[in-house]
Amino acid sequence: MRGLMGGAMRREWRVGTRSSPLALAQAAWVVDQWALGGTPVTLVPIESEGDRVLDRSLEEIGGRGVFTTTLDDALVEGRVDLVVHSLKDLPTRLAPSLELAAVTRREDPRDAAVLREPGHFEGLPAGARVGTSSLRRAALLRQAYPDLVVAPVRGNLGTRLAKLAAGDYDALVLAAAGLLRLGRADAISDYLDPSWMIPSPGQGALAVEVRTDDREAVRLASSVDDAEVHRATDAERQVLDAMGGNCQMPLGAYAERDPSRAEWRLWVFAAGGGASPARLAWQGTALEEGVAWVASELVRWVAAERQEGAEQTGGRP
Numbered sequence: 001m002r003g004l005m006g007g008a009m010r011r012e013w014r015v016g017t018r019s020s021p022l023a024l025a026q027a028a029w030v031v032d033q034w035a036l037g038g039t040p041v042t043l044v045p046i047e048s049e050g051d052r053v054l055d056r057s058l059e060e061i062g063g064r065g066v067f068t069t070t071l072d073d074a075l076v077e078g079r080v081d082l083v084v085h086s087l088k089d090l091p092t093r094l095a096p097s098l099e100l101a102a103v104t105r106r107e108d109p110r111d112a113a114v115l116r117e118p119g120h121f122e123g124l125p126a127g128a129r130v131g132t133s134s135l136r137r138a139a140l141l142r143q144a145y146p147d148l149v150v151a152p153v154r155g156n157l158g159t160r161l162a163k164l165a166a167g168d169y170d171a172l173v174l175a176a177a178g179l180l181r182l183g184r185a186d187a188i189s190d191y192l193d194p195s196w197m198i199p200s201p202g203q204g205a206l207a208v209e210v211r212t213d214d215r216e217a218v219r220l221a222s223s224v225d226d227a228e229v230h231r232a233t234d235a236e237r238q239v240l241d242a243m244g245g246n247c248q249m250p251l252g253a254y255a256e257r258d259p260s261r262a263e264w265r266l267w268v269f270a271a272g273g274g275a276s277p278a279r280l281a282w283q284g285t286a287l288e289e290g291v292a293w294v295a296s297e298l299v300r301w302v303a304a305e306r307q308e309g310a311e312q313t314g315g316r317p
Contacts, residue, residue, distance in 0.1 A: 012040045013220070016071045016080035019045035020156045022178050026206055027084040029181070030104065033224045044080050046071050072098060075209060081217050083209045087202030087233055088175075092241040094209070101221035102208040103230040107177035109204035109254060111137060111197045114172045114179070115189040116164050122190075124148060124171060131160065131169040139250035139271040140197050141173065157182060173197075177204040195281075198252030198269040201236035205229055232256060232264075235291045239268055242295040243302075250277075253294075255287060266290045270298060272305040 013036070017027035024043060031041050047070070067089040074080045076097055087103060094100065113121035124130070124145075131153030132138055138150045153160050153169065157178055164172050171189070179187055208221040236253040243251055252269040264287040271277035278301040282290040 012042055013082065013217075014042050014044050014080040016044045016046055016074050016083040018067060018071065019047050022157055022182055023084075023086075025181055026086065030084050030206060030208060030224060033104075034220060035223070044074070046074055046080075072209070075211060078211075081210070081214065082221055085207045085209060087205040087207040088200040090202065090207050090209070092237045097211055097213070098209055099212045099218070100207055101210045101218045102223075102225035103202075103233050104206040104208070104224050105226040106204040106229045106233075107180055108191070109199045110176045110194050111173055111192045111199060111203075112176035112179060112188045113190040113192060114161070114164060114174060114187050116167065116170055118189075120190050121171065121192070128170040129168075130171045130173060131163065132173045134173075134200070135250040135271075136200055136252050136269070137173050137197070139277065140252070140269060143271075143277065144196060157184070161187065175199075175203055194254050194256075195267060198267045199254045201240045201251070201253045202233045203254075205233050228257065231287065235264075235266060235287050238291045239294055239298070242298055243270065255290075258283075264290060266294060268294050268298070270301065272302070276304075 015027055015031060017023045024045065027043055031043070034041075068085055068091065071080075071083045071085065072095060075083050076095055082101075090100070115121065115124070126147035127149060129149045129151055130141060130145075131151055132141070133152060133154055138152075141148060141150050151169065153163060153172065155163070157174070160172055160174070161184075163169060173192070176188065176191060179185060205226075208224065210217040210221050212218070232255040235255045239253040240251060243249065250269070250271040253267070255264060255266045257264050263283055263285055266280075266282045266287070268280040269277060278298060280294050280297055282293055284290055
């Protein structure tokens with residue numbers, strides 16, 4: 001039998017994934033989309049640093065790359081053939097020998113509120129305790145609902161929901177995509193509008209990463225690529241890259257196409273140490289122009305943040 005590139009068919013495909021129930025479900029979904037021609041697939045669970053270290057914040061242990069570096073190492077070393085990531089976890093700057101071969105169709109990109117008691121997020125009383133692991137969500141929540149107590153929560157989805165049920169929190173704010181992929185739509189009390197709760201770059205999409213020199217794997221992976229989602233998330237990740245690529249500041253970026261007007265919309269949020277976070281919105285037909293405008297505005301905002309910090313400490317910018 002012949003393989004995808006006309007050579008001998010592989011005996012198996014080894015697909016690396018984090019070991020959490022959500023990551024395994026995501027990898028299995030991607031595999032189900034491939035036309036494998038009878039070639040068996042082995043999912044290879046790999047525990048990431050972010051899964052091992054639960055007593056410190058993600059920013060303390062390395063930020064965006066803590067869920068991906070161990071898997072990328074396995075890919076570079078040839079222990080797996082492809083890796084499936086949540087795109088929002090993947091840094092913008094990959095190892096030279098790796099490439100992002102596919103971005104899948106997007107599950108719901110919004111954040112969702114899960115309440116311990118029946119009700120709606122806007123009805124939470126002052127002092128209610130809201131759990132999130134995300135600096136971005138925490139900053140947006142504090143800006144929109146200053147009377148709520150925003151507190152960190154770590155662990156996989158099941159662990160977080162158990163902490164909510166035990167009364168450690170009155171509500172959680174999580175990515176809707178994870179709840180939906182694990183069949184827990186019933187847990188969602190409210191979907192939070194992305195025009196104010198701006199999602200993380202790439203949220204809701206999955207990424208398939210491969211070695212650049214493995215053209216058979218590139219072709220297999222690219223068969224699940226969604227061109228429009230890839231373009232939108234590329235724009236979001238370009239905003240992230242403008243801020244350093246492995247951003248440890250609260251940052252959201254979300255692009256979507258309005259089919260009725262053949263236009264793109266781009267929302268961006270960033271917060272630093274100053275009192276004034278950046279909140280930007282752009283709409284137009286050329287998404288690349290929107291990214292360039294946002295990047296230039298963020299450069300100005302960063303300079304203003306540094307100036308403000310210098311003035312507060314009596315130093316020089």
